[in-house]
Amino acid sequence: MNTETPPPNRLWNLEGWRLRWKVTAVVAIPVTVAMVLGALRVQEELSAAAHFSEAADQTSIVAPLLAMDTAFGLYVGGAISRTGSPSDAEQVTEMMAAMRETAANPDLDPAVVANVERLIDETEALRGQIANMGVEEVAARTVAIQDDAAKTVSDVISPIGDDTILKEGNRLVDAWAAQRRLFGQTMAILALVENPKAPNTALISANGSELALIDVLARYFPEDDPTLTTLRQAVKDRTDMVSAAPSGQPPLFELRDSMIASQQIYTNLIKNSTSSITNKVAAKASETRSAAMRDAAVVLATLLATIALGLLVARSLIRPIRRLRRGALQVANEDLPKAIEQIKVGDVTAVTEFEPIPVHTNEEIGQLARAVDDMHGQALKLAGEQAHLRLQIGDMFETLARRSKSLVDQQLGLIENLEFEEKDPKRLESLFRLDHLAARMRRNGENLLILSGTRTRRGHSAPVQVGDVVRAAMSEVEDYQRVEVKATPQGAISGTVAIDVVHLLAELLDNSLRASPPDSKVTFNFARAVDGGLLLEITDRGIGIPAAEMAAINDRLASGGEVSPETARHMGLFVASRLADHHGLTVRMRPTFDTARNQGVTVSVHVPHSALVSPMSMGMTGPQSAVDSDGYPVTGEQPAVAEPAVPVTVTVGPGPLTTGPIGLPQRTPAEPSGLPQRTPAEPSGLPQRTPAEPNGLPRRTPAMLGVLAQRASAAQEDLAQSSPSAPSTSATSAPSPSPQPSPLAPTAGLPQRTPGASGLPQRTPGATTGLPPLNPEVSAPAPAAAPTPVVESAPAAPATMAEGMEPAGTTQHRYRVNSQKTASFFQPRANVEPLRPILHPQETTPIFSGMVSTGIVSDWLATPTPGEGSKNWTSAADEGWNAAQRASAPRVEAHTESGLPQRQPGHQLVPGGVNGADKITAKLRDPDAIREKLSRHQKGIRDGRAASHAERNSI
Incomplete structure (x- = not known):
C-alpha cells in the first residue's frame, strides 16, 4: 500500500479540488451571470x-x-x-x-x-x-x-x-x-x-x-x-x-x-x-x-433557488461519497482485518456474510458502492482461499516435518546402537558427533512443526527439574562447551511445558553462541521472580544489537509469532515467540553492558508460577537398573542381600566407578586415572548432576533400530519396592555402606541427550519383542549349573569438589557423556537386582500412534501381559559363579587416548577355564618406559583433540 504523502494541490489544479468546491464552482458561474444580468435588467427598468x-x-x-x-x-x-x-x-x-x-x-x-x-x-x-x-x-x-x-x-x-x-x-x-x-x-x-x-x-x-x-x-x-x-x-x-x-x-x-x-x-x-x-x-x-x-424579486428568487438547488445537489453528491468513504475505510481498517482473523481461526461464515456499504442508490455513486462491496467480497474470498492454502501448506509442512523427525529419530536409534556396540574410541567419538548433529537436525524438524502451526507436539507428563531442562537445551546446540551454568535453583517445570522450554532455551542459546566470539562464554543465570515464577537469563558478550532493532525484536517476541516475510530469515525468533506465546512465557532482550564496546545481549525468560512444580509435589522417578558388560540389564536372580533400586559401585582399574544415570559404571571425581591430569583451573563449564539424581526426563534405553515399542522384559516383571539405595559387597565379602549421591566432575564431552526425548517409542534392551534375540543368554534364564557371578565392589569415595569444578588427577574426554555405553564391554556384570524399566507408553510420535490406530503394526508389537516372560531363579551354584566373577574382575593398567580403560589380552581369563591357564603374575615395568609412554600419550591427546576439532568443524 502506498503511504507517501501526496503533493500539495495547486490552486489551478481542478483535479485536486474537493467535491464541494467543484460543485460550488459549477454553480457559482451561472449564478453569477444570472445575478449580473438580473441586476442589469432591474437597473434598466x-x-x-x-x-x-x-x-x-x-x-x-x-x-x-x-x-x-x-x-x-x-x-x-x-x-x-x-x-x-x-x-x-x-x-x-x-x-x-x-x-x-x-x-x-x-x-x-x-x-x-x-x-x-x-x-x-x-x-x-x-x-x-x-x-x-x-x-x-x-x-x-x-x-x-x-x-x-x-x-x-x-x-x-x-x-x-x-x-x-x-x-x-x-x-x-x-x-x-x-x-x-x-x-x-x-x-x-x-x-x-x-x-x-x-x-x-x-x-x-x-x-x-x-x-x-x-x-x-x-x-x-x-x-x-x-x-x-x-x-x-x-x-x-x-x-x-x-x-x-x-x-x-x-x-x-x-x-x-x-x-x-x-x-x-x-x-x-x-x-x-x-x-x-x-x-x-x-x-x-x-x-x-x-x-x-x-x-x-424574480432575479433574487432565482438566485436563491439556484443556490439552494446547488446545495442540494452538492449534498446529494457529498453525503453518499462520505458514506462510501467511511464504509470503505471501515472495510479496510476494521471489517476486513476482523473477518480475516475470523477466517484464520476457522469461521467460514466470515467469507460470505458482511455488511454492505450504506449507499443504496442506483446512480454512479451507488454503483461505486456496489463495486466496493464486490471488492470486499472478493477480498474475503481470497482471504478464505489463502487461509485454506495456508492450512494445506501447514499440513504439508507438518507431514514433512513429522516424517523427517521420524527418520531422524530412527537415525538416532541406529546411532545409539552403533555407539553401544562400538569399541573403537575414535569411531565412537565420530558416532557421538553424529548423534549430536542428528539431535540438532531433530530440532530443525520441530521448528518446521511450529512453523506449520502445530500445537500438539511431543509431551511429558512428569515434571522436569530445572537443571535437566537446561542441560537438555545445551545438548541441542553446537558449541555446548562454551555454555556455563550457574547454581541451578531447586524446583521443576511442568511436563507439558518443559519440552517447549527446552526448545526455546536451545534456540536462544544457539543465537547467543553464534553472535558471540568463539572464545567467550555464554552464561546461564537463574532468579526467582516476584510473582513466584522463575527467571532464566542467557548472557553473552557479543557485539550486541542496536536499540531500535532490539525494540523491534522484543515487539516480535511479545506478538506471539506472526508469519511474515521475515520469518524465513529469523526462524529462531519466530519459534521463540510462538513457544513463549503458547505457554504464557515472557521473553525479553536487553544489552548485557550499557557502556562497553561489545555490549552483548542478555535474554530473559520468565516462566510463570503456574508452569512450575514444587519439589515436594514431585513423584520419585527412581534410578534405572544397572546393566552388564553387554549393555543389557542383568536378568539372573541375585542374592538375597541385593536390593533392586541402587546404582552400585564396582571396582575397576585404579579406582572405583559409580554408575551413571542409566546404570553404567562411572569413575568417581577423585579417582586417579593414571593419565595426565587436568588442573582445577580448566573447568569445562558444563553443569553436572549426581549419578543417582532423578531428572524427571524420560530415559532412553538402547533401542532395536529405534522403532519398536517399549516393552518390559518378562524377567523384570516383579519390581522391588525397597529403598532406593542398595548396599554392595567388597572384594573380601565385607558389607559396604550405601553409596551417597555426589555431584560428578564436569565432563568435557558432549552433554547427555535426554533419553526418550526423540519422541519415538523405545524398548528396553532386555525386553521380549517376539523376534529372535540378539543375545540369547541375556534374555533367557541362566542354567542352574551356571549362575551369574557377583562382583563385589568397594564403596565409592564421596565427592568433595564443588559442582562445575574438575578434580585434580582426573582426565575427562570431551565426548565422554554416556561413557557407560562405550566402557560397559570392559566391565564384568554387576551383582544388582534388576529393576523394572520405567515405561512411558505415552511417548510415541503421532506417526507411530497413527500406525497403531490403523492396525499397521501387528499385534506382536503389543506389550505382553505380566507372567509371559521368564521368572527370576536361583541355585546353589550361584555363589561359586559369583566368586569366579570376582576373581576375574579386570585391573585397568592402561587407558586409551580418549581416557577409556584398555584391556590386556589374557588378563580376564576365568580360573578353571578349558585350557587351565596358569596364574598370571604381574609384570615389572620400567619407569622410564612408562614416562615415555605417558609423554607420547599426552602428545596423542593434543593431536587427537586438534583433529577432533577439525572434524567437528567440517561436519
Missing part, C-alpha cells in the same frame, strides 16, 4: 421608471403652454380685427401667470424652463406692441412665438421614447398645428378686408392647410369621426362665407364665431392629447417601477 417619472414631470408644462398659446392667438386675432373682448386679454394674463407658476417647478428641465420663460417674455412684449404694429408684422411675430412654443412641446415629448406616448404627442402636435392654421385664416381675412382687390390666395392656402392637417389627424381617429367631420364642415362654411360676401366685406363676426368653434374643438383635442400623454407617462413610470421590483 428602474432607470426607465425614473425616466418616465421625470417625463411625467416634464409634460406638466405642455398643457399650460398650449393654453397660453391658444389664448394669445385669440387675443391677437381679436385685437387686429377689432372684434376682441376684454376677457381675451384677461385670459391671456391668467394663462401667462399659470405658465410662470408651472415653470417654477424644480423638477423641470432647465432648458425647457428657459424656453418657456423666453416665450412668456416675448408674448408679454408683443401684447404691449400690437396697437403700434401692422397686421403683417404682428402676424409674423405671433407665428414665431407659436413655432417656439411648438418646438418646446416637441422637446418635452420626444425624449420620452415610448411609442404610444410618441403617438399621442404627434396627435397633439398635429392638432395644435391645425389650430394655428385658424390664426392664418384670420390674418388672410383681415388682409382681404384691408385690400379687397388683392387675390384670395392666402385664405385659400390657410383653409387647404387646415384641411390637410385634419386629414393627418384622421389617422388617430376612427373613420367618420364626428369631430373631424365638424372641423371639415367649419372650414367649408368659412370658405363659403368669404366667397358669398361682397368684395372687401366678409362677415367678420360670423367668421370669428366659426373660428372660435373650430378653435374650441382643437383645444379639446389638444387637452385630450395632453392629458393622455401625462397619464400614459405616469402609468408608464409606475409600470416600469413595478416591473423593476418584480424583476428584482
Whole structure:
C-alpha cells in the first residue's frame, strides 16, 4: 500500500479540488451571470421608471403652454380685427401667470424652463406692441412665438421614447398645428378686408392647410369621426362665407364665431392629447417601477433557488461519497482485518456474510458502492482461499516435518546402537558427533512443526527439574562447551511445558553462541521472580544489537509469532515467540553492558508460577537398573542381600566407578586415572548432576533400530519396592555402606541427550519383542549349573569438589557423556537386582500412534501381559559363579587416548577355564618406559583433540 504523502494541490489544479468546491464552482458561474444580468435588467427598468417619472414631470408644462398659446392667438386675432373682448386679454394674463407658476417647478428641465420663460417674455412684449404694429408684422411675430412654443412641446415629448406616448404627442402636435392654421385664416381675412382687390390666395392656402392637417389627424381617429367631420364642415362654411360676401366685406363676426368653434374643438383635442400623454407617462413610470421590483424579486428568487438547488445537489453528491468513504475505510481498517482473523481461526461464515456499504442508490455513486462491496467480497474470498492454502501448506509442512523427525529419530536409534556396540574410541567419538548433529537436525524438524502451526507436539507428563531442562537445551546446540551454568535453583517445570522450554532455551542459546566470539562464554543465570515464577537469563558478550532493532525484536517476541516475510530469515525468533506465546512465557532482550564496546545481549525468560512444580509435589522417578558388560540389564536372580533400586559401585582399574544415570559404571571425581591430569583451573563449564539424581526426563534405553515399542522384559516383571539405595559387597565379602549421591566432575564431552526425548517409542534392551534375540543368554534364564557371578565392589569415595569444578588427577574426554555405553564391554556384570524399566507408553510420535490406530503394526508389537516372560531363579551354584566373577574382575593398567580403560589380552581369563591357564603374575615395568609412554600419550591427546576439532568443524 502506498503511504507517501501526496503533493500539495495547486490552486489551478481542478483535479485536486474537493467535491464541494467543484460543485460550488459549477454553480457559482451561472449564478453569477444570472445575478449580473438580473441586476442589469432591474437597473434598466428602474432607470426607465425614473425616466418616465421625470417625463411625467416634464409634460406638466405642455398643457399650460398650449393654453397660453391658444389664448394669445385669440387675443391677437381679436385685437387686429377689432372684434376682441376684454376677457381675451384677461385670459391671456391668467394663462401667462399659470405658465410662470408651472415653470417654477424644480423638477423641470432647465432648458425647457428657459424656453418657456423666453416665450412668456416675448408674448408679454408683443401684447404691449400690437396697437403700434401692422397686421403683417404682428402676424409674423405671433407665428414665431407659436413655432417656439411648438418646438418646446416637441422637446418635452420626444425624449420620452415610448411609442404610444410618441403617438399621442404627434396627435397633439398635429392638432395644435391645425389650430394655428385658424390664426392664418384670420390674418388672410383681415388682409382681404384691408385690400379687397388683392387675390384670395392666402385664405385659400390657410383653409387647404387646415384641411390637410385634419386629414393627418384622421389617422388617430376612427373613420367618420364626428369631430373631424365638424372641423371639415367649419372650414367649408368659412370658405363659403368669404366667397358669398361682397368684395372687401366678409362677415367678420360670423367668421370669428366659426373660428372660435373650430378653435374650441382643437383645444379639446389638444387637452385630450395632453392629458393622455401625462397619464400614459405616469402609468408608464409606475409600470416600469413595478416591473423593476418584480424583476428584482424574480432575479433574487432565482438566485436563491439556484443556490439552494446547488446545495442540494452538492449534498446529494457529498453525503453518499462520505458514506462510501467511511464504509470503505471501515472495510479496510476494521471489517476486513476482523473477518480475516475470523477466517484464520476457522469461521467460514466470515467469507460470505458482511455488511454492505450504506449507499443504496442506483446512480454512479451507488454503483461505486456496489463495486466496493464486490471488492470486499472478493477480498474475503481470497482471504478464505489463502487461509485454506495456508492450512494445506501447514499440513504439508507438518507431514514433512513429522516424517523427517521420524527418520531422524530412527537415525538416532541406529546411532545409539552403533555407539553401544562400538569399541573403537575414535569411531565412537565420530558416532557421538553424529548423534549430536542428528539431535540438532531433530530440532530443525520441530521448528518446521511450529512453523506449520502445530500445537500438539511431543509431551511429558512428569515434571522436569530445572537443571535437566537446561542441560537438555545445551545438548541441542553446537558449541555446548562454551555454555556455563550457574547454581541451578531447586524446583521443576511442568511436563507439558518443559519440552517447549527446552526448545526455546536451545534456540536462544544457539543465537547467543553464534553472535558471540568463539572464545567467550555464554552464561546461564537463574532468579526467582516476584510473582513466584522463575527467571532464566542467557548472557553473552557479543557485539550486541542496536536499540531500535532490539525494540523491534522484543515487539516480535511479545506478538506471539506472526508469519511474515521475515520469518524465513529469523526462524529462531519466530519459534521463540510462538513457544513463549503458547505457554504464557515472557521473553525479553536487553544489552548485557550499557557502556562497553561489545555490549552483548542478555535474554530473559520468565516462566510463570503456574508452569512450575514444587519439589515436594514431585513423584520419585527412581534410578534405572544397572546393566552388564553387554549393555543389557542383568536378568539372573541375585542374592538375597541385593536390593533392586541402587546404582552400585564396582571396582575397576585404579579406582572405583559409580554408575551413571542409566546404570553404567562411572569413575568417581577423585579417582586417579593414571593419565595426565587436568588442573582445577580448566573447568569445562558444563553443569553436572549426581549419578543417582532423578531428572524427571524420560530415559532412553538402547533401542532395536529405534522403532519398536517399549516393552518390559518378562524377567523384570516383579519390581522391588525397597529403598532406593542398595548396599554392595567388597572384594573380601565385607558389607559396604550405601553409596551417597555426589555431584560428578564436569565432563568435557558432549552433554547427555535426554533419553526418550526423540519422541519415538523405545524398548528396553532386555525386553521380549517376539523376534529372535540378539543375545540369547541375556534374555533367557541362566542354567542352574551356571549362575551369574557377583562382583563385589568397594564403596565409592564421596565427592568433595564443588559442582562445575574438575578434580585434580582426573582426565575427562570431551565426548565422554554416556561413557557407560562405550566402557560397559570392559566391565564384568554387576551383582544388582534388576529393576523394572520405567515405561512411558505415552511417548510415541503421532506417526507411530497413527500406525497403531490403523492396525499397521501387528499385534506382536503389543506389550505382553505380566507372567509371559521368564521368572527370576536361583541355585546353589550361584555363589561359586559369583566368586569366579570376582576373581576375574579386570585391573585397568592402561587407558586409551580418549581416557577409556584398555584391556590386556589374557588378563580376564576365568580360573578353571578349558585350557587351565596358569596364574598370571604381574609384570615389572620400567619407569622410564612408562614416562615415555605417558609423554607420547599426552602428545596423542593434543593431536587427537586438534583433529577432533577439525572434524567437528567440517561436519
